[in-house]
Amino acid sequence: MIFSKKKITTVCTVEQCVKCGTLTKRKFHDGDVLFKESSKCNSCDGFTRIEKIFGETVEQ
Amino acid sequence: MSDDSNPLMMLIWILPIILFVFYGQQIQLFVTSREIKKGIEKLNSFREESKNELIDYLQKNLKIQNDSLKKIDRFLDYFTIMPVDMDPNGIVDKVQHTVRSREDYTRDHVKAMSPGISDLELTKVQTLLEIASSLQMIYKIINHMFLTAKKQNNYPLILPLQMILPFIMEQAEAMKDAIPAFKSGQPVGDGIGPMVVGKMMLEHKKENIAFQTSLTKIDFEGRKLFLLKAEGPGSTVGRPADALEAIISENKLDAIIMIDAALKMEGEDSAITAQGFGAAIGGIGIERFQIEAIATSKKIPIFSIVVKQSIKEAITLMTKEIADTAEDVRGQVFEMIRENTTSGQSVLIIGVGNTAGVPQ
Numbered sequence: 399m400i401f402s403k404k405k406i407t408t409v410c411t412v413e414q415c416v417k418c419g420t421l422t423k424r425k426f427h428d429g430d431v432l433f434k435e436s437s438k439c440n441s442c443d444g445f446t447r448i449e450k451i452f453g454e455t456v457e458q
Numbered sequence: 459m460s461d462d463s464n465p466l467m468m469l470i471w472i473l474p475i476i477l478f479v480f481y482g483q484q485i486q487l488f489v490t491s492r493e494i495k496k497g498i499e500k501l502n503s504f505r506e507e508s509k510n511e512l513i514d515y516l517q518k519n520l521k522i523q524n525d526s527l528k529k530i531d532r533f534l535d536y537f538t539i540m541p542v543d544m545d546p547n548g549i550v551d552k553v554q555h556t557v558r559s560r561e562d563y564t565r566d567h568v569k570a571m572s573p574g575i576s577d578l579e580l581t582k583v584q585t586l587l588e589i590a591s592s593l594q595m596i597y598k599i600i601n602h603m604f605l606t607a608k609k610q611n612n613y614p615l616i617l618p619l620q621m622i623l624p625f626i627m628e629q630a631e632a633m634k635d636a637i638p639a640f641k642s643g644q645p646v647g648d649g650i651g652p653m654v655v656g657k658m659m660l661e662h663k664k665e666n667i668a669f670q671t672s673l674t675k676i677d678f679e680g681r682k683l684f685l686l687k688a689e690g691p692g693s694t695v696g697r698p699a700d701a702l703e704a705i706i707s708e709n710k711l712d713a714i715i716m717i718d719a720a721l722k723m724e725g726e727d728s729a730i731t732a733q734g735f736g737a738a739i740g741g742i743g744i745e746r747f748q749i750e751a752i753a754t755s756k757k758i759p760i761f762s763i764v765v766k767q768s769i770k771e772a773i774t775l776m777t778k779e780i781a782d783t784a785e786d787v788r789g790q791v792f793e794m795i796r797e798n799t800t801s802g803q804s805v806l807i808i809g810v811g812n813t814a815g816v817p818q
Contacts, residue, residue, distance in 0.1 A: 407775065409642075409644060409775060410778075426642075426644065428642065430644075430815075431690070431691040431816070432645060432653060432656065432657075432690075432691070432815060432817065433656060433660055433816075433817055433818075450778075450781040450784070451644055451645050451776065451781070451815060452775065452776045452777055452780070452781040453775035453776065453778075454778055
């Protein structure tokens with residue numbers, strides 16, 4: 399369509415610290431699966447676990 | 459001379475009438491054909507795209523040689539002949555046998571192409587193969603219906619095709635769009651059931667109760683909970699009915715709660731949850747039949763919680779709205795357990811759906 403906007407979907411990964419509960423959102427990396435312990439928390443010394451993986455669509 | 463008696467004007471009026479009386483259907487056939495042709499061209503491009511994506515995946519990730527890739531064409535054309543249903547007695551077992559034989563055949567042959575393939579990769583390839591062969595089948599059937607109508611020059615024959623084509627295109631487009639998510643092992647909308655149950659299973663002992671199906675037993679407020687889902691993070695739906703059969707042979711169940719994605723109606727919002735009774739499980743019907751049969755014979759009530767979504771949302775990358783419902787659904791499950799069972803009873807909770815990207 400001439401007037402339709404192009405839609406771009408970005409895959410996002412949301413991590414949550416098991417200890418302090420802080421949520422962080424980042425781009426999806428290959429190998430990400432739900433509930434995987436992925437990285438160290440920035441706010442405390444706990445580890446983060448992947449809580450959600452989803453697509454966010456934006457119109458351009 | 460007025461326009462009424464002008465022979466030229468009369469001809470201008472009469473000619474189209476004659477044209478439409480004798481050639482009306484052919485004109486309609488021509489106009490409709492053009493629209494359908496566009497749809498078929500799109501279906502053909504989806505078919506090609508899905509096949510190329512599959513071949514590309516096999517070459518890049520599994521290093522499969524060109525000789526073996528020739529087999530892919532044969533796989534894509536594989537058909538399944540459903541059992542005769544003139545006598546419906548025992549038809550479910552026959553359908554189950556046919557469907558599982560096909561799955562086993564595909565699995566064995568993909569394994570033969572790449573002997574060192576992991577179970578995770580195997581499920582991904584099987585799903586991609588299923589998408590590619592479904593798109594191939596859709597293209598062939600629609601093209602056949604179109605060409606038959608054209609060959610017979612039969613307008614009424616093309617009408618049903620014109621009516622069903624938008625629905626077919628919606629499904630085909632959804633299947634084509636599902637490929638990237640399955641290739642990357644990302645959760646799809648249908649994975650909301652496994653996502654809810656998978657988190658409840660974390661940090662507890664898991665056992666393989668049936669083929670590609672995982673079970674965990676936990677205690678909750680004096681009740682014994684059996685948590686069941688397909689074994690993730692591979693792309694599979696598992697065999698929940700076989701698992702239920704195994705559980706019931708050794709345990710007494712007082713309730714079954716099923717969590718699944720359900721198709722939303724037009725006008726309904728996506729990612730809304732609803733509760734109800736009966737087995738919430740899709741597919742060809744074999745699993746549902748088995749679950750219902752066991753539940754009926756043992757007089758176990760089945761409760762269900764569904765997350766509404768469109769066909770496209772169900773098989774493509776999970777949307778934020780659907781992912782956000784997981785916590786709420788988990789709360790609803792616990793509430794349902796408290797409301798419908800008492801301390802000392804046992805409840806089976808099944809997270810139904812494709813578990814791609816969702817471990818336990």
